[in-house]
Amino acid sequence: MPRPLILGGTTEAGVLAALLAEAQVEATLSLAGRTRHPAAQPLPTRVGGFGGAEGLARYLKDQRITHVVDATHPFAAQMSRNAAEACAVLRLPLIALTRAAWQAQPGDRWQHVPDMAGAARALDRPATRVFLAVGRMQLAACAAQPQHHYLLRLVDAPQAPLPLPQTEVVVDRGPFTAEGDLALMRRHGTEIVVAKNAGGPGALSKITAARALRIPVMMIDRPALPQRPETHDPAEVLRWLAHADLGV
Ligand SMILES: NC(=O)c1ccc[n+]([C@@H]2O[C@H](COP(=O)([O-])OP(=O)(O)OC[C@H]3O[C@@H](n4cnc5c(N)ncnc54)[C@H](OP(=O)(O)O)[C@@H]3O)[C@@H](O)[C@H]2O)c1
Incomplete structure (x- = not known):
């Protein structure tokens, strides 16, 4: 059974959390703890930093996490870098749930x-x-x-x-x-x-x-983020969880 960690703090992470809860996946949601009254979540939730990439790797190992979904905001570049680094060290599968950037439309200045x-x-x-x-x-x-x-x-x-x-x-x-x-x-x-x-x-x-x-x-403009598999579709993450190589 997969035990994914969802790095959240976005609407998309909330949508994914609801899908995972419905599918009874043993997932944990992680929030940075920036807002005083975060929205109620349908998954077990931990709050606060991990202590850099090393702290995250320790957490992933201790909690026997099998997959990481980076569903953070596109400007949360430090967290995304830490996730890529920790997953590379532990050889854990990582996917990013992202949003396409806005493009200027006629009339935009x-x-x-x-x-x-x-x-x-x-x-x-x-x-x-x-x-x-x-x-x-x-x-x-x-x-x-x-x-x-x-x-x-x-x-x-x-x-x-x-x-x-x-x-x-x-x-x-x-x-x-x-x-x-x-x-x-x-x-x-x-x-x-x-x-x-x-x-x-x-x-x-x-x-x-x-x-x-x-x-x-x-x-x-958006900060540069690590190269990783990416999807814009929360349902795609469920399919990925079912098939991604554990690599451990
Ligand atoms: N930046 C934005 O414009 C924006 C907008 C909307 C929502 N958010 C959300 O707000 C949170 C913080 O954003 P940020 O721009 O401050 O991030 P950041 O600069 O990339 O992250 C700074 C540090 O905050 C901790 N952190 C960030 N996201 C975390 C998460 N989901 N769970 C646990 N720890 C987390 C990590 O601390 P450690 O190194 O100690 O692990 C990280 O190194 C993110 O979850 C993001 O999705 C950000």
């Missing part, structure tokens, strides 16, 4: 930047109204550009003062709609959106709304 630091550098311009659609952990990168008014949408209400002086905070974990984001951005007077190329439908609404408003999007 995208400026590509390579990472969060690049976005902050590109914001070195006169004061404007920015929908900074990145997570709490990345806000500090924009501290050097305090002239802007920032709209922030966060999963949890901030517990500490924010590193940006002029902000409007909306606490919401979605799902979001293009109509809702259009109304939000109109009310805020958003002139530019800063977004990570997350891909998938869940976070697309702000991009659709920016297109409708004809405002630019500063699109943070």
Whole structure:
């Protein structure tokens, strides 16, 4: 019987968890522990870092894990690298459950930047109204550009003062709609959106709304990730579990 570990923190990992629970697979879900009230999960769940690739390898061995599914966010590059390294050392089968990156559509006005630091550098311009659609952990990168008014949408209400002086905070974990984001951005007077190329439908609404408003999007391109087998389809992971070589 396979005993897979699912590295989660995404909608797709949640969909996969439901499929595995239904199929009565002895799977464990792993969350980083970034949100205060994570959604209830249908699988046994562990929370918190493993202690790098070495710590992960130790965990995989101790728990007799047979397969690893990397269903983390495309910007969780460190976790993906650790998973690839630990699986290579233990010769465990690894698959990534990913989302295709968004592609610019007619009407989109995208400026590509390579990472969060690049976005902050590109914001070195006169004061404007920015929908900074990145997570709490990345806000500090924009501290050097305090002239802007920032709209922030966060999963949890901030517990500490924010590193940006002029902000409007909306606490919401979605799902979001293009109509809702259009109304939000109109009310805020958003002139530019800063977004990570997350891909998938869940976070697309702000991009659709920016297109409708004809405002630019500063699109943070995806980080480089390790080469590994990949699927966009959670059901495909079940088929893979049934057939992947254990290699141990
Ligand atoms: N980055 C984003 O934009 C984003 C957006 C939505 C959701 N998320 C989710 O939030 C989590 C953290 O993202 P991140 O960008 O901070 O990741 P990251 O930079 O790649 O990971 C940093 C460290 O956090 C721990 N970690 C990350 N994901 C974990 C998981 N699923 N289970 C256990 N430990 C985990 C690991 O600590 P150790 O080295 O100690 O093992 C990892 O080295 C991920 O699960 C990701 O799927 C991220």
